[in-house]
Amino acid sequence: MNIKVENLVKKYGPQRAVDDISFEVKSGEILGFLGPNGAGKTTTMKIITCYMAPSNGDVKLGNYSIRHDAERIKKSIGYLPEHNPLYLDMPVIEYLRFSAAIQSYPKSKTPERIREMVRLCGLDKEKHKKIGELSKGYRQRVGLAQAMIHDPEVLILDEPTTGLDPNQIVEIRELIRELGKEKTVILSTHILPEVEATCDRIIIINEGKIVANGAPRELRKQLSGREISRIRIEDGSQNDVFAKLRELPSVELVDWEDATKVFVVESKKEETSRRAIFNLCVQNGWALTEMTPIERDLEDVFRNVTLG
Amino acid sequence: MRTILTIAKREFTTFFDSLTAYILIILFLGLTGFFTWLYGSDVFFTGQASIQPFFAIAYWTMFFFIPALTMKMIAEEKENGTIELLLTKAVTDWQVILGKFLACLALVGVALLCSLPYYFTVSWLGDVDHGAVWCGYLGILLLSAAYIGIGIFASSLTNNQIVAFLISLFIGVFFLIIFSVLANSMSGVVSQVFDYLSISTHYESITRGVIDTKDIVYFLSITGLCLLLAETVLAKRNVAE
Numbered sequence: 001m002n003i004k005v006e007n008l009v010k011k012y013g014p015q016r017a018v019d020d021i022s023f024e025v026k027s028g029e030i031l032g033f034l035g036p037n038g039a040g041k042t043t044t045m046k047i048i049t050c051y052m053a054p055s056n057g058d059v060k061l062g063n064y065s066i067r068h069d070a071e072r073i074k075k076s077i078g079y080l081p082e083h084n085p086l087y088l089d090m091p092v093i094e095y096l097r098f099s100a101a102i103q104s105y106p107k108s109k110t111p112e113r114i115r116e117m118v119r120l121c122g123l124d125k126e127k128h129k130k131i132g133e134l135s136k137g138y139r140q141r142v143g144l145a146q147a148m149i150h151d152p153e154v155l156i157l158d159e160p161t162t163g164l165d166p167n168q169i170v171e172i173r174e175l176i177r178e179l180g181k182e183k184t185v186i187l188s189t190h191i192l193p194e195v196e197a198t199c200d201r202i203i204i205i206n207e208g209k210i211v212a213n214g215a216p217r218e219l220r221k222q223l224s225g226r227e228i229s230r231i232r233i234e235d236g237s238q239n240d241v242f243a244k245l246r247e248l249p250s251v252e253l254v255d256w257e258d259a260t261k262v263f264v265v266e267s268k269k270e271e272t273s274r275r276a277i278f279n280l281c282v283q284n285g286w287a288l289t290e291m292t293p294i295e296r297d298l299e300d301v302f303r304n305v306t307l308g
Numbered sequence: 309m310r311t312i313l314t315i316a317k318r319e320f321t322t323f324f325d326s327l328t329a330y331i332l333i334i335l336f337l338g339l340t341g342f343f344t345w346l347y348g349s350d351v352f353f354t355g356q357a358s359i360q361p362f363f364a365i366a367y368w369t370m371f372f373f374i375p376a377l378t379m380k381m382i383a384e385e386k387e388n389g390t391i392e393l394l395l396t397k398a399v400t401d402w403q404v405i406l407g408k409f410l411a412c413l414a415l416v417g418v419a420l421l422c423s424l425p426y427y428f429t430v431s432w433l434g435d436v437d438h439g440a441v442w443c444g445y446l447g448i449l450l451l452s453a454a455y456i457g458i459g460i461f462a463s464s465l466t467n468n469q470i471v472a473f474l475i476s477l478f479i480g481v482f483f484l485i486i487f488s489v490l491a492n493s494m495s496g497v498v499s500q501v502f503d504y505l506s507i508s509t510h511y512e513s514i515t516r517g518v519i520d521t522k523d524i525v526y527f528l529s530i531t532g533l534c535l536l537l538a539e540t541v542l543a544k545r546n547v548a549e
Contacts, residue, residue: 049396053546075398085389089326101314102397
């Protein structure tokens with residue numbers, strides 16, 4: 001089921017929590033929703049899941065609109081809200097049974113489905129405990145299990161891996177990737193390695209607006225843009241080298257790491273300066289002992305686009 | 309309808325899982341039993357085979373008993389965030405409210421069932437006006453429905469259970485005491501209006517054994533109005549500012 005978000009606006013008083021957002025997610029795609037705290041990720045998810053009505057705009061799942069077919073849409077969405085609220089006084093199995101019943105999952109298939117979810121989410125040891133007695137990681141698994149219990153076509157997960165230990169995080173990511181093959185998944189996070197590991201596409205939003213949209217690799221290329229290299233030149237006086245490097249036509253910026261002979265050179269947009277640097281060293285008889293390209297990672301992209 | 313029952317069933321089981329149900333039923337039976345059999349104008353004092361004292365006391369115990377039951381209904385879910393979980397399932401706000409209402413009413417029903425032995429023993433002691441007794445039970449049920457409506461509305465207003473409890477007592481006091489005091493201290497049409505608004509007017513006539521549609525409409529309209537208000541408060545999150 002495709003999700004289509006059209007010009008979504010949500011105002012809280014004078015503040016625009018979500019400001020004219022449009023995007024599309026296709027079936028079988030995992031979309032990572034990224035942004036600093038308070039950027040509007042959770043609000044957007046609450047609107048898609050029909051918990052809140054938008055001030056303006058629309059969301060469509062397949063042919064259904066949240067404005068007219070909320071019932072139908074809610075049935076095909078599995079939602080894990082932020083902070084993972086659960087009925088703490090209910091036993092795990094009982095709770096899963098309730099979740100299935102309330103989503104009108106066929107009663108005859110429910111026990112089988114519960115067993116499957118318990119296995120899939122690794123809840124077997126804890127299934128007879130009350131949810132309140134479980135650790136945070138296990139509660140998170142219960143949250144995921146209740147979201148998937150009715151086999152929804154769309155999964156919306158608000159920070160699914162918070163509170164999990166590193167092993168569990170890997171397991172949950174694998175689970176999400178597995179699910180993402182046939183379902184539409186939107187997950188929000190502010191953990192960057194997570195989106196790189198799980199998502200097919202990333203949307204970064206800041207102050208209610210989309211500031212970047214694309215595949216992780218694409219984004220990194222698109223937003224880092226300039227080539228940066230770290231070079232070490234052994235001979236020559238530092239000032240001399242510095243001055244000559246700056247004179248190269250393809251070089252935009254030269255920085256020098258103090259008291260060493262290491263320089264950081266940033267090229268002009270869409271140009272490479274490595275060959276020129278090499279030639280410069282040859283001409284002057286300097287020994288070039290190090291040249292390392294510096295790759296910007298997603299964290300830089302994130303900082304770049306969200307800090308303006 | 310199935311969804312409403314699913315929600316009601318969950319709430320109802322929670323009452324029994326968390327001891328709330330047992331404590332409230334024991335308190336209810338203890339209090340009403342004490343005044344029906346042992347103290348004040350009890351059966352042996354009046355020398356009449358009648359359980360009118362039971363209804364008079366139930367009138368007051370329900371006043372405290374029900375807000376304690378309803379205070380958590382929505383306030384707790386708001387506080388824990390589970391309301392978001394619930395409302396993003398394939399349910400409407402109405403189904404949630406009605407489910408919770410039914411669960412509370414069912415618990416009151418269980419408490420009333422447990423009080424039936426009072427009726428049987430009294431009727432074994434002497435000649436009871438059976439009609440009046442069944443009317444009395446109907447009266448309590450209607451009264452409880454109205455209190456539950458008020459309680460659920462109060463619970464929808466806040467995240468804090470204690471505040472919800474106090475708000476529903478506060479609203480209850482108006483229907484229970486203040487309107488009838490006002491009716492007595494005023495005259496003419498105003499007095500009649502307050503008299504009509506006062507719960508005691510309607511409750512007394514039902515427990516005496518007179519079933520008047522006017523009284524039934526009164527209780528049902530309080531219930532309906534309060535549930536409608538609660539639904540409006542819940543749906544307020546949708547209002548675009």
